[in-house]
Amino acid sequence: MISATGVGWKVGGAQILHDVSLTVGTGELLGIIGPNGAGKSSLVNILSGVTRPSSGRITVQDRDVTRSSATARARMGLARSFQTSALFDGLTAGENVRLAVQAAGPAPFSPFRAAGPASGRRVDDLLARVRMPGRGATLARDLSHGDRRKLELAMALASSPSTLLLDEPMAGVSAEDVDGLTEIIGEVRDSGVAVAMVEHHMHVVLGLADRVAVLHHGELLAVGAPAEVTSDERVQQAYLGEAL
Numbered sequence: 001m002i003s004a005t006g007v008g009w010k011v012g013g014a015q016i017l018h019d020v021s022l023t024v025g026t027g028e029l030l031g032i033i034g035p036n037g038a039g040k041s042s043l044v045n046i047l048s049g050v051t052r053p054s055s056g057r058i059t060v061q062d063r064d065v066t067r068s069s070a071t072a073r074a075r076m077g078l079a080r081s082f083q084t085s086a087l088f089d090g091l092t093a094g095e096n097v098r099l100a101v102q103a104a105g106p107a108p109f110s111p112f113r114a115a116g117p118a119s120g121r122r123v124d125d126l127l128a129r130v131r132m133p134g135r136g137a138t139l140a141r142d143l144s145h146g147d148r149r150k151l152e153l154a155m156a157l158a159s160s161p162s163t164l165l166l167d168e169p170m171a172g173v174s175a176e177d178v179d180g181l182t183e184i185i186g187e188v189r190d191s192g193v194a195v196a197m198v199e200h201h202m203h204v205v206l207g208l209a210d211r212v213a214v215l216h217h218g219e220l221l222a223v224g225a226p227a228e229v230t231s232d233e234r235v236q237q238a239y240l241g242e243a244l
């Protein structure tokens with residue numbers, strides 16, 4: 001569904017990514033791990049079109065999108081979440097999701113257009129899908145951190161994406177919410193979505209991912225099944241035996 005081939009990114013004289021190649025297929029979850037500053041978020045930005053790579057190419061469903069905007073890629077079925085929360089705090093959970101549903105709809109986007117009953121049902125479906133039924137009327141700013149991350153997921157799912165890029169969807173959430181988010185993201189993958197997920201919770205990545213890619217100093221150290229990757233000597237050295 002999405003692939004990077006020989007991607008490099010140089011900014012301000014520093015080479016942040018070197019020759020990164022990876023693919024994520026339909027119904028597959030690729031975990032992207034690596035120490036702080038390894039280039040994980042930079043890679044997600046390049047895959048989603050927020051940043052242009054200095055070299056290499058990106059394809060979405062075999063179409064070259066290297067020069068396409070993030071908006072164009074979103075129309076091709078790509079959705080993403082950000083490492084830090086991106087919600088409208090003064091709106092309710094339901095209103096946040098409704099904006100995402102409307103933005104994903106065929107009509108030109110207008111937040112002032114009245115929401116039809118179909119969009120209301122879609123909002124309810126999305127909130128149920130992230131285990132937040134009945135939270136629709138709660139202001140986003142009053143939600144727990146875990147619920148905020150679930151809400152972001154609901155918003156990313158509003159466009160019915162075929163590819164979903166998640167940058168640390170579980171950062172800073174409670175153990176209970178980690179379990180909930182793990183289940184939800186697993187269900188998204190099982191529904192046939194190609195998922196690439198950056199995550200520091202190692203037990204989650206190793207348990208959930210079909211394949212794991214390890215970035216270190218902007219280079220891909222290893223890609224493979226979780227057990228293969230964790231037994232790789234170079235990977236163990238990169239982590240100094242810590243997280244693994």
Ligand SMILES: Nc1ncnc2c1ncn2[C@@H]1O[C@H](COP(=O)(O)OP(=O)(O)OP(=O)(O)O)[C@@H](O)[C@H]1O
Nearest residue numbers: 011012016034035036037038039040041042043083
């Ligand atoms: N716009 C930029 N300009 C200059 N340097 C950047 C820019 N964006 C990222 N970097 C640098 O690139 C490197 C990789 O950053 P990136 O955010 O991709 O890492 P990461 O693997 O996501 O780290 P973390 O686990 O902390 O989220 C870091 O050294 C960072 O300082």
Ligand SMILES: [Mg+2]
Nearest residue numbers: 040041042083
């Ligand atoms: Mg990051």
